[in-house]
Amino acid sequence: MTSDPKAAPEFAERCYRSSAGIGSGVLLLALAAWLGGDAIVSGEGRTPWLALAGLLFAVPLIIAFTVRPAVWAGEDRLLVRNPFRTITVPWASVEAVRAGYSSEVLAGGAKYQLWAIPVSLRQRKRAARSAARAAAEDVTGTVSSTAPSPGLLRAPSDQAIEDLRELAERGASREGAQGVPTVRWAFELIVPSLVGLALLAGLGGLA
Structure with a gap:
């Protein structure tokens, strides 16, 4: 075939x-x-x-x-390459993916930072202002030539974390996504x- x-x-x-x-x-x-x-x-x-x-x-x-530092999101697993460790996280073992002051994934009872997805508070505030401005224009029914594009309504790090959450939910039930996190120094x-x-x-x- x-x-x-x-x-x-x-x-x-x-x-x-x-x-x-x-x-x-x-x-x-x-x-x-x-x-x-x-x-x-x-x-x-x-x-x-x-x-x-x-x-x-x-x-x-x-x-x-x-x-x-790099993060690869595959069909069955998340591969996190941090400064001194490489962590392979099957999607089924992911408990949460979040971004506060840093991006991190919780899996197998442990927490791993995502060095490749740094959180920028400045970008987050800029995205919040863009979202507020877009919401105000939508309420008033005005259309501005400087209206932000949808990609600017969320900070890049927050968008990346949202993408990883969706991939984790989608891949958790896959047969190849089962297992526990492994770490290599x-x-x-x-x-x-x-x-x-x-x-x-x-x-x-x-x-």
Whole structure:
């Protein structure tokens, strides 16, 4: 039995990431490479070694907190990639998805933050003002050329959380969505950073 290659998939996985976080991470990595590289090439005495240890310590942390965070919403599960952990959450185990001062998912009796979906109180207030203005115009029956589009009536983080709630409700009954959350630590980032910290401490202790 063959499938039509032109047919649209039943479900397209959604990915949520912070463009501001990625942008700041790229800038910080470029700055670290510039300063650290210059110190390694031009420095004297212990300076190149200190620069190398500093890069080994700082670069994994920059990647962890800026470039790495992401949330993938699949047909059967939610995959949360935070700075130092990757959590796989089957939809059936999701108890709640909410956004207060931070975005988080409650599953299996534990709480996991969604670093890739940061809450912006400024965007939330802006969306609330847009919604109030739209409601006032609807009541008075006036039509404004500057009326906000539906996408501006809710902060992006709140819209993302609402989407995840709907996906959790829709996918909870699926056979492949059963199970409990699993956690994997990002040792590929933790270990180099700890080694860099140890080197910095050792070099700093030398006379």
